[in-house]
Amino acid sequence: MNEVGVAIVGGGPAGLQAAITLANKGIKPILFEEHSTIGEPIQCGEGLSIHAFNDFNLPKGDKSFSVKELDTCHLIFPENKTILGDIRATMIRRDKFDQYLSKKAMDLGAEIFTATKVTDIKRKTDGVVIKTKGESNSEYLAKLLILAEGPNAQLAKTLNFQTPSPMIKGFEYKVKEEWSDKLEFHFDSKKFPFGYCWVFPREGETNVGIVTTAKDRKQRLDNFLKKRGITGSVLKKIGGQIPMHGPLKKLYHNRVLLAGDTAGMVNPIFYGGIRMAMTSGRVAGNAASEILKMETDQVNFNHRIYEEKLRQFKFMKRINFQCHRFFYSRSNKFLAKLGEVFDNKYINRIEGAEIYKTLRKILLRPTLLTNPIGLYWLYRGFLIARDWGF
Ligand SMILES: Cc1cc2nc3c(=O)[nH]c(=O)nc-3n(C[C@H](O)[C@H](O)[C@H](O)COP(=O)(O)OP(=O)(O)OC[C@H]3O[C@@H](n4cnc5c(N)ncnc54)[C@H](O)[C@@H]3O)c2cc1C
Structure with missing residues (x-):
């Protein structure tokens, strides 16, 4: 069995940022991603807050993953009343963005296995045993495990963690041509219960999507496009699940830390999660490196520091x-x-x-x-x- 300090499941923003943070501290983690290409398939509206660029020192205007900067946002309420928002965001290419993070992690020394699914995890007294299938077909014993496996949280469930619930579903069309010059969020409690429709312009394209608890999402999005006068041809359709109620109460237990969507790190108003995923990944990486240093014997790890550090952020507040x-x-x-x-x-x-x-x-x-x-x-x-x- 291969022995490692920290293993990470999931090559999304949470897992990759955890890997970058650890590698920066000289601890070379091992990360497993089940898909063969990091960032694919895209399940995202691709809006990223300008704050994330500042927090993580991301290159602004890097054309490899940044598409367009937007500094105006309209929150459109019934009867066409419009509240203006100070939300500044960059439209990104989400696949390229995740690949940028992955390259950064590898350049710093993290080991990343793609096309490798973690099929089983079990706690032992001296670590967590991780079984993988795919490009790496092996067994690992990790002192610590960061679970950043996205919203489904299948592995977290096997370890009896509470998993994010309920979920809300998002569905999006990538439409040809730019149909706005700002970020638009359309709220209507009858048409889009518990959610909204978005219009995010990009270079020569627009991401138009819906997030709602209503089951006939596609029909509702089609109706929205008609009403909003968006007629461009649909280049792509994407969809996915989003944790709806925000961060879970318990974020760690006995050698395992949860990060990103797996920990419910999604804002329950706009349902975006990239910045929160990266933040929780960074805090998990920092905590893991401290926990490894604090280790007095093979069993007593002080995981509480992870939750304590994370709870200092406003996105963790019950409000x-x-x-x-x-x-x-x-x-x-x-x-x-x-x-x-x-x-x-x-x-x-x-x-x-x-x-x-x-x-x-x-x-x-x-x-x-x-x-x-x-x-x-x-x-x-x-x-x-x-x-x-x-
Ligand atoms: C339709 C839609 C639109 C969205 N739009 C936005 C937006 O515009 N802005 C925003 O900020 N957020 C948006 N979000 C939310 C955002 O995409 C997520 O919050 C973010 O991706 C969470 O990152 P993560 O790293 O926690 O999880 P993920 O990005 O889901 O990454 C988890 C990774 O783990 C891998 N994995 C899972 N299980 C295993 C396993 N057993 N073995 C190996 N690998 C495994 C998966 O393949 C995946 O790559 C949107 C979500 C949806 C569904």
Whole structure:
């Protein structure tokens, strides 16, 4: 059996960032990815917050994976009321982006096996036994395991971890031509329950998608395209599952750390997760390197530092879920009234006398006042989503 310090399952942003972090610290991890090419198939709207570029020192304007920078965002509510958002994002080529991370990890010394599925994991007193099938057909004994296997979390389930639930499904068309010059998020509690439709322009293309709990997603997306006047030919269709309720409570146990979608690290308002996946991967990598140093015997690892470090981030706060629950159970009447108050305004730029005018507008709309605490959750949750939404 091959013995390794840290093994990682999953070659998505969480696993790859964990590998980069560990390799940077001189600990060469081994990473397994079941697909033969990192980043494929794409299951993503491909919007990445500008904050991720700053956090991870990603090259801005690198044409290999950056397609277009957007600094305007419209949140469109029923009756066409539009709230302006300070969300700055880069449209990326998600396959190329993941491949960029993978190359970086390998250049630093991480060992990456593609076309290698981890089929079984078992804890032993001195580590975790990992069985692989594919390009690497072998057994490994890892002192620590970072599970970043995406939303399905099959392996996490076998170790009796709680897994992300419920899930919401996303479905997207890549359409020829640019149909907007900004990021658009269309909310409508009847047409897109618990979600929204997005329009993300790229160079000569647009990603138009829907995320909703409704089962007839394709039909609803087709109707949206018609209403929005988007007629370009469909170049590609993609879809996938997204954890809906945010981070899990328990993120580690006995030599195993969960990261990314496997740990539910998705913002429950916009359902984006790349930046959170990378952040949790980085924190897991840092924690793993500290845990290995702290080791006093082969059993007592201090994993708590992982969760403690992660819980310092705003995306871990319960208010995100409270905002999700409140926002996505409002009627269209409520959403339209909210849109009316902030129509054509940036909420976070309201200052001075404008604050009183806005409060007055809210007070004059009884529909908005049925749950004042909910309004507070909404405000706080959207402020966090602005930075951590995707
Ligand atoms: C339709 C859709 C649109 C989205 N749009 C956006 C967006 O615009 N912006 C954004 O920020 N987020 C978006 N997301 C969410 C984002 O894609 C995820 O949050 C992100 O990919 C999570 O990264 P991860 O590394 O945790 O998991 P993943 O990217 O899912 O990576 C997990 C990897 O593990 C591998 N794996 C699984 N099991 C095994 C195994 N047993 N052995 C070996 N390998 C295994 C998988 O093949 C996969 O490559 C979207 C999601 C969907 C479904």
